[in-house]
Amino acid sequence: MFGAFKSSPVVSGGYLWKVAPRLSxxxxxxxxxxxxxxxxxxxxxxxxxxxxxxxxxGESTGYAKIDHLKFSMPKESEMAPRDKYTTFTKHSKTxxxxxxxxxxxxxxxxxxxxxxx
Amino acid sequence: xxxxxxxFYKITQTRSTIGMPPITRKxxxxxxxKKRNQxxxxxxxxxxxxxxARVKELVKVxxxxxxxxxxxxxxxxxxxxxxxxxxxxxxxxxxx
Numbered sequence: 001m002f003g004a005f006k007s008s009p010v011v012s013g014g015y016l017w018k019v020a021p022r023l024s025x026x027x028x029x030x031x032x033x034x035x036x037x038x039x040x041x042x043x044x045x046x047x048x049x050x051x052x053x054x055x056x057x058g059e060s061t062g063y064a065k066i067d068h069l070k071f072s073m074p075k076e077s078e079m080a081p082r083d084k085y086t087t088f089t090k091h092s093k094t095x096x097x098x099x100x101x102x103x104x105x106x107x108x109x110x111x112x113x114x115x116x117x
Numbered sequence: 118x119x120x121x122x123x124x125f126y127k128i129t130q131t132r133s134t135i136g137m138p139p140i141t142r143k144x145x146x147x148x149x150x151k152k153r154n155q156x157x158x159x160x161x162x163x164x165x166x167x168x169x170a171r172v173k174e175l176v177k178v179x180x181x182x183x184x185x186x187x188x189x190x191x192x193x194x195x196x197x198x199x200x201x202x203x204x205x206x207x208x209x210x211x212x213x
Contacts, residue, residue: 019197034174037131045169048124048161048180066166069173107132107174 023085023100031084031099031106035076038109046070073111088113125184126159132175144171158184 023031046069052060060067076084082096087110089097095117099105130150134142136166148168149157158181160164 037177038173041169041173041176044126044178044180045166045173048126049163049166051124052161052163061166063166065162065170069170104136107137109174 020100023098027100028085032076034106035109036084039075039077042069042073073109079111083111083113088117122182124161125181126161126165126169127156127179127181128159128169129154129156129177129179130175132176134175137175141175144168145175148172148176149209156190158186162183189196 035093045064046061047057049066050057051058051059051065055061061070070099074083086098087102088095098108102108102110128148128150129199130145130153132154134145137145146166148159
């Protein structure tokens with residue numbers, strides 16, 4: 001824009017740099033650590049439950065939600081960087097946005113994309 | 118149920134529930150957790166497993182063979198008064 005309505009830092013009201021443009025290296029490092037902890041938690045939940053049910057390790061527990069976490073949800077080590085650090089959004093032209101733009105992103109899991117995305 | 122070795126979930130709350138939805142807060146509460154770094158032991162059952170699955174991002178789940186009550190955990194942390202008498206070669210009298 002030009003003239004009186006020219007976009008400038010002052011006109012933006014001081015909120016120009018509040019949202020970081022991308023995740024930093026340490027943010028990604030801590031995210032990976034949290035994801036590994038979640039993977040370990042799922043492994044422990046499954047291991048104890050399948051033993052409790054009197055079944056062998058690697059078998060289905062008979063509970064769909066636990067089986068889904070153990071067998072269907074991708075692990076941190078299996079995920080591509082694109083899936084680790086970005087998530088689906090219908091508003092962006094690329095259908096992706098950085099994870100840190102999601103509210104409470106450090107307390108959520110973003111492992112699966114919608115079908116065809 | 119396997120009779121050989123009974124397992125327990127040792128659950129440590131690592132993240133606060135502040136700002137989390139009611140379903141998450143209720144599940145944390147049902148596990149017996151109130152604050153960060155608190156440890157509780159829960160017996161393995163489908164209901165416990167599903168509660169943990171709900172809050173897997175907020176806790177650390179470990180597997181242990183023994184169950185500990187709140188009283189046992191606090192007794193372990195308690196300061197032991199008095200002193201221990203240490204005996205050994207280090208303190209033996211030597212005449213050279």
